[in-house]
Amino acid sequence: MTASIKNKIKTSFTLRGIEFKNRVFVASGTFGYGDEVRKLVDVSRLGGIFTKSLSWKPRAGNPPQRIVETASGMLNSIGLANIGVHTFIEQKLPYLRKLDTRIIPNIAASSLQEYCDVLELLEEQEGIAAYEINVSCPNVKEGGLNFGTDCSMTGKITASLRKLTNKTLIIKLTPNVTHISEFARTVEAEGADAVSVINTLIGMAIDIKTRKPKLSTVTGGLSGPAIKPVALAKVYEVAKSVKIPVFGVGGIASAEDAIEFLLAGATAVQIGTMNFVDPVISVKIADGLEIYAREHGILDMGTLVGALDADLKFSVLQSWL
């Protein structure tokens, strides 16, 4: 059935000359390196896989406890545990590049140089469709201040990486800033091809028995359905302020949620936390989008993008909270 739908509805889209077969992706850090659940998930039904963030050296990650469940969400403090870009290239990429979907390594680093090094090494490899840059990382030089909350650093990272690659460069923005659209405009100006919106919100939980933070790192990143309204508002804000495509991410749990993000202006969506609840959810959402398109006579999923019918006459009122 899905095959016959496919023939009729255009689900694909193109970014810097690379075609993605549809608009549903799995988000960085929520699908491992794509091989953990290969028996369950037909990744050829996805637009692509954003890998776990890769740093130059392997990172052990944070001590336990790394995960806390919260109301309709979860906090994580993985600490970007990852195998490092070298092992990725040796052990994961050969398998990944054979998959019938696009592979987008996500890069994390604690210095501008490290971002560049990781990307340059990946540039030499086959089978990479694009890069996603995780700027929600501590800038070790600046005493651990987050790159992603510093607009000029975010711009600098973008500009530096832009010089190193002709591939699609996607900057993943953090929501933990006052005006995310400033960051989006900056990276657009510095040559980013797209932005991903949003990474996790900073959150915290306390074990009242031990009186300690539940996470070993005190605070962590909040994700899941709880944050969907925030993510949607950020996607809307960004999509209104830049021309480059937006990958919408944050709490998406169904095809209906994905459609909300498309309407708000996302060119495509990434599924994060919900992969943990249902490893095949991304495929279900891709199917759901096609069914929706068929039922609504939509021939190109792209017509949904930014198709929100928003009456902006009340926009000033929004700030009365």
Add this chain to the structure above:
Amino acid sequence: MTASIKNKIKTSFTLRGIEFKNRVFVASGTFGYGDEVRKLVDVSRLGGIFTKSLSWKPRAGNPPQRIVETASGMLNSIGLANIGVHTFIEQKLPYLRKLDTRIIPNIAASSLQEYCDVLELLEEQEGIAAYEINVSCPNVKEGGLNFGTDCSMTGKITASLRKLTNKTLIIKLTPNVTHISEFARTVEAEGADAVSVINTLIGMAIDIKTRKPKLSTVTGGLSGPAIKPVALAKVYEVAKSVKIPVFGVGGIASAEDAIEFLLAGATAVQIGTMNFVDPVISVKIADGLEIYAREHGILDMGTLVGALDADLKFSVLQSWL
């Protein structure tokens, strides 16, 4: 039973010479003017009531739809519908001041002058324990930019109001900023006696059938259990960076939640959205805190404030999200 507990455990605390009988309050905009549910809720069991935000003139508020339920939370776009400070003084304050709890009017305005006018008028009245200032309001002079996301405007409002009153001045901070502690430090420097942390997060929801935003104002404020981890992290950040007391607010639904906020550094808590689910929840939480104190041999609830046992050696790692 509660009477006998009361005798043993110190639940009260003092702010600028005013004693509050305990650390549980109802949050602005979530308990009306205190009279709607007077038959159900024994407000004398509360530390105080933060009223719905008051502006100089009555405000009709936003058109429907003003409310959207979300995963473990809700969006609102009430538009600060309120009866105006004059009607408040005539019709509500006489009743409120007779209640055996503290009354804290919350002030909202669209200009610095309006903040001052409302406060000055309230200064002439009896029965007001403190003021809470809602800075999450559009600055009409600046094209509707939110006061609360502009650190110097927030400081200016604080300084101006400080000159007008000797009563306790509480500034309610918005979480929609990069570094909330900057705002907290600024208002502390300008003479605020306390801060309330947090107001709602900006969020959005879309009706995919009509392709319109569900809220008439496109975006609105997210509240409820979904945001508790964010609120707790902000309270922790603020409490670590200022000496003035913090009112913790955001998603509190139980005595256990309230204890998390106290441990994170809140001097007291405000209950918001959960009043809609259970109008008597604030009293239940006040009772729950006393039961907890008794069971744990706590003689003064104040000993819980900031008693978090946090190992900060990983604090740099927090920004690896």
Add this chain to the structure above:
Amino acid sequence: MCGMVQQLCKVESCDEVAAKTFLLRFASSEITASAQPGQFVNVLAAEAGEGPLLRRPFSIARVDGDIVELFFHAIGTGTLLLSRKRHGETIDVLGPLGQSFRVDADYDTALIVAGGIGVAPFPFLTADLLKRCKRIETFVGYRNAGQILTSHLQNIHIATDDGSKGFHGNVVQLFEPFLDRTDLGKAKIFACGPTVMLKALSELAKRKNICCEVSLEGHMACGVGLCQGCPVERTGDGSKYALVCKDGPIFLTTDIIL
């Protein structure tokens, strides 16, 4: 709202009485003691973490001794969870809430017009009107015959969108000719249903100069006036909006803009 209580109430029964439509019966002598037709209750469908956050409002469909009855459509998670309640379980109910139909006005015939689940408040209203010896004519419109609910109503006229039972068309189309051809004395309309139906009816009532009271729905958070979340635009001077939960859900159509 003097009789308002918040209680854990024992469920007596919950049965599917028409397609996806349930009759939930629970015990509360406090609510039955003070409830008036047109008022509603705000029900928590599940405990914290086991269902939606907010309460769900439902018209009081009937009171029977100590028993309160609700009619509802299972359309989402909240109503689905409620539909699974079984005898002996408890539900957390806040009520009775809001204003009632003004039954003591000056009229001879009560014209009840309901669309779909909008029929919910009318068994209760009917019982009250019967006590007052009013003539009652009841018009109910449904999508199809499978949805029809008519228990405890009087002099029922049925319309179905698909013509599977009664008049083929909508309930206002059924109602208007009846108005024209029947001598009703002084009449008052009581209505509940989808907004488009209430709009049509309200215009009809205006044209015919008949007093018309409607029961409105609206997205609610608290149901008691705490949140200001449920505005409906008012006509006339004074404040721009009324609150559906506190000033309504019953309104004269001349007082509001639908």
Add this chain to the structure above:
Amino acid sequence: MCGMVQQLCKVESCDEVAAKTFLLRFASSEITASAQPGQFVNVLAAEAGEGPLLRRPFSIARVDGDIVELFFHAIGTGTLLLSRKRHGETIDVLGPLGQSFRVDADYDTALIVAGGIGVAPFPFLTADLLKRCKRIETFVGYRNAGQILTSHLQNIHIATDDGSKGFHGNVVQLFEPFLDRTDLGKAKIFACGPTVMLKALSELAKRKNICCEVSLEGHMACGVGLCQGCPVERTGDGSKYALVCKDGPIFLTTDIIL
């Protein structure tokens, strides 16, 4: 994890078999076909919006034909919701997951040591060990007599914290003298329970130079290696952490730092 499936499985039964302890039986021929003792399943306690977001991990307690059995304590919302499952309802199960006990190692006597609900994986292990004709001695510790679960275990030695049944004290205190006074040939310990118990046991095993495998718990999000959420510190060189869900939950105590 070659046999891993995600399925909606029919619940056969769910009964309270000891204080707040439930035995849940559901059908899955796919899981029973490939499951090994020590592996676990990750169960969704409720549909979206009707319970906690994340799945809940449970050891496979036993397989019986096509039926998978779980033993669990109802301690929070997830396990409470699961405890209410009735015959004919379905649950969404992901499994079997993780590594199994290494039963084919060289030993004569299997010493099973369980604390509380840590008994869960051992009926399954026992069945396997019996097939391999190993001698089995089983030590179970509970708070009190009301919690005791012993079905499908062999040669059971009981300890209770309050002395209400069996040895008065904890299970390690019961186990250690037994080790000293009994000739067991070559022995291997299989253990599951609270971390403090596993720690004590692991030290004992080290002292006595007995191979000891433990089943760990840990806060999990995915259960399959996607999230990196469940680290346990490793000994030796190489990466600092192993993942409880993928590299475990069964570990040799010499491989990890408890």
